[in-house]
Amino acid sequence: MPARTRGAEGPEGRLDGRGPEGSQPERSDGRFAEALLAWYDRHARVLPWRVSPADLAAGIRPDPYRVWMSEIMLQQTTVAAVKGYFASFTERWPTVEALAGAADAEVMGAWAGLGYYARARNLLACARDVASQRGGRFPETAAELRSLPGVGEYTSAAIAAIAFDEPVAVVDGNIERIATRIACIETPLPAARRPIRALVQDLTPAKRPGDFAQAMMDLGATICTPRRPACVLCPVGEGCKARRQGRQELFPVKAAKGAKPAREGAAFVLRRTGDGAVWLRRRPPSGMLGGMSEPPTTDWSSRADGATGAEAAPVAADWRLVGFVRHGFTHFDLTLEVWTAEAGADPGIDGWWASPSTLDGEALPTLMRKVLERAAADQAGAAAI
DNA sequence: TATACGTGGAT
DNA sequence: TATCCAAGTAT
Structure with a gap:
């Protein structure tokens, strides 16, 4: 980066294109993207779904x-959590046609544990x-x-930029954080989305918009x-208003959450007596844990009226009551009683027997795996006595 | 605009 | 233990 010039923009110069929040936006002079991309060329993370900046420059698409697969999995989900799922999905279904031919239960089973079903x-x-x-x-524009x-x-913006070079603004949680720091945007999220x-x-530069998004x-x-x-x-720290004021940790401002x-x-x-198979059923196709499998449960009600x-x-x-399972969801905390019983015949309700050897492939969300573990631990404890 | 929708790791 | 947080979308 050349030395900053001190000119009409003010004593800090500019690497970005900032005016005060709410003022007429100035056009970026491109130096922000230039500095960021230079940093990305040296420090890009190596990820299974990513083409390196060098390979991309060599024409590899x-x-x-x-x-698309990676972007869906990464929604509200950490890179560390996604890696294994991405590997198994792309190995099992290497193309969109292969995935399209899969059965619902196969895909739900493969997704089990990743959340947001x-x-x-x-x-x-x-x-x-x-x-x-x-x-x-796949369509090639963000709009489509x-x-x-x-x-x-x-x-849509991420896929268009990364896979098809469309210079659209890609805004995720990381980029919101960076933007609010660069410009000291005091408006709490999510109201600050527009600025x-x-x-x-x-x-966002006209060239390398996908690398720019991934660099951000x-x-x-x-x-x-x-x-x-x-x-x-930081490769773009000179353009950051929050850093200049020593207030970087105060952004982004977020709306308060309820209890x-x-x-x-x-x-x-x-x-089931003998082989230890457990009776599972399918949850309704939408709503909480929709389409996933479970041992039968009651409705989950608030504490006072729980039947x-x-x-x-x-x-x-x-x-027999064998224990409790606690599980924290995004918007409520759940405590589930775990009851067990033995059965010699089909219970005559909707569902199926899942033997221990097939349990891994079942579409059991983490909560339900905890329930089955609690039940199995009780059985193991009883057997040891 | 506000709420429903999972999970595991970090602090 | 409690809280926050991670490449958000649908309604």
């Missing part, structure tokens, strides 16, 4: 299917749409991508972090 339902719906209606080709199930404002988008659009996300993940950002290492309510219910683990206990069981049996 990312596979839109893999870009509407993503898996939409993933399959999107794959089937692309395979059957679009000749296996936006119409696909599970592809929203962020994801943030305007700033990011202004900074790498910057947010490794330097411009939520807590204790490493400003001394998490508590809910409770009961789960009933019916074990729990053995009388709430789906079938009559010699039910």
Whole structure:
């Protein structure tokens, strides 16, 4: 980077294009993107779904299917959590046509544990749409991508920029954080979305928009972090208003959250005498844990009116309370009673027997795996006595 | 605009 | 233990 000039912009010069919040936006002079991309060329994270800046410069293009898959998985989910799922999905279903041909239960089972299961339902719906209606080709513009199930404002822009070189503003949580620091945007999220988008659009270069977006996300993940950002290492720190004021940790400003309510219910683990298979059923196709499998549970109600206990069981049996499972969701905390019983015959309710050897492939969310573990631990304890 | 929607790791 | 947080979308 050349030395900054001190001119009409003010004593700090500018690397970005900032005016005060709410003022007429000035056009970026391109130096922000230039500095960021130079840093990215040296420090880009190596990720399984990514084409390195060097390979990209050599003409290698990312596979839109893999870009799309990674972006869906990465929604509200850490890179560390996604890596294994991305590897197994792309190995099992290497193309969008292959994924489109998968059964619902296979995909839900493969997604189990990753969370936000509407993503898996939409993933399959999107794959089937692309395979059957679009000749296996993803749309190439953000506007068209936006119409696909599970592809929203962020994801459509990310795919368009990364896979198809469209110079659209890509705004995720990292980039919101960076933008609010650069410009000291005091408006709390999510109300600050509009000025943030305007700033990011202004900074986005016509060339290498995909690398720019990924560079911003790498910057947010490794330097411009939520807590204790490493400003001394920042390649664009000179253009950051918050850093100049020593207030980088005060951004982004966020709206206050309400308290998490508590809910409770009961789960009933019916074990088949002999082989230890457990009775599972499918949850309704939408809503909480929609489309996933579970041992029968009651509704999850607020603490006062919970009708729990053995009388709430789906079938009559010699039910025993063997413990509790606590699980924190985004918007409530759940405590589930875990009841077990033995059965010699089919219970006569909707569902199926899942033997221990097939349990791994079942679409069991983490909560339900905890329930089954609690039941199994009780059985192991009883056997040891 | 506000709320529903998972999970695991960090502090 | 409690809280926050991560490449958001749908309604």
